[in-house]
Amino acid sequence: MGTDTLYIIGNGFDRHHEIKSSYLDFKEWLNINNHPLFEKADLAFRNNTEFWSDMETQLGHLDTEQFHKDNFKEISLPANKDFYFSDFQNHSSEKALRIMVEEFIENLKLWVLSFDYSYVKADVSLNKNAFFITFNYTDTLETCYGVPNNQILYIHGRANSNDKLILGSGVSSGDILENVFCGEYTGDEDFDNLIMEAGKLKKPVYPIIHKNSQVFKKHNELEKITVIGFSFSEIDIPYLERLNSLNPQVAKWNLCFHTFGDLRRIVKFIKTSGISCDRVQLNCF
DSSP states (O other), X not given: OOOSEEEEEXXXXXXXXXXXXXXXXXXXXXXXXXXXXXHHHHHHTTTOTTTTTSHHHHGGGOOHXXXXXXXXXOOOOOTTXXXXXXXXXXXXXXXXXXXXXXXXXXXXXXXXXXXXXXXXXXXXXXXXXXXXXXXXXSOHHHHHHOOOGGGEEETTOOSSSSOOOXXXXXXXXXXXXXXHHTTOOOSOHHHHHHHHHHHTTBOXXXXXXXXXXXXXXXXXXXXXEEEESOOOOGGGHHHHHHHHHHSSSSOEEEEEESSHHHHHHHHHHHHHHTOOGGXXXXXXX
């Protein structure tokens, strides 16, 4: 058995500290620091108005038909625009998407590494003897709160390391096929391969849980689980469900919300997980 207190940390924790860590902030950074890649992504997701505000979720809603067409035709852009899809023309649609996503994740890491923590005020009361599972790529806990590295699990990777950052949606290849062609392959090998590649954008939640199974099992007699800055998005709920299954009766859940949307998702999580109300404390954060 490990520590009796566990924290789950989401991006709202960093944003509380005025760290510009939203995907809209990444959009601004990318536009300045890698404009060609910004143009590629903006063009690839041009039919998705929510892409930059909810990037991780919207990755699974790439218009694969349009992306495939773009890869094999010249795209007409205003005269003062450069043609940034030109380097895709020599690749299959599958490879074109893979190149773009790999470059995207590399730049996501560079963006996080550019964060300045010098102005951050560590104003959240934390139990420094607790264990932390953070969904953030940042060093906020270590740099600003002095939490030792061996008390933190960076479940989706840490930018300031050799980790490959994990970014993904909840949409699989099967979902994409169902949405596009009623679950049937097209006979166009390149397009079918593109569908399979797009399906790899699905976040591998259950493999991640399995990979970290010993960490989860170590925390099976918790007295308190505090969730801060977490959006309670559907794709990340399995992590919480696993912790709840290991602590079915004992743990008290301290759940922090920022918006009414968060609160609605929290209520749904409580109901579906069978957590009794006497084990829950809600706090606005």
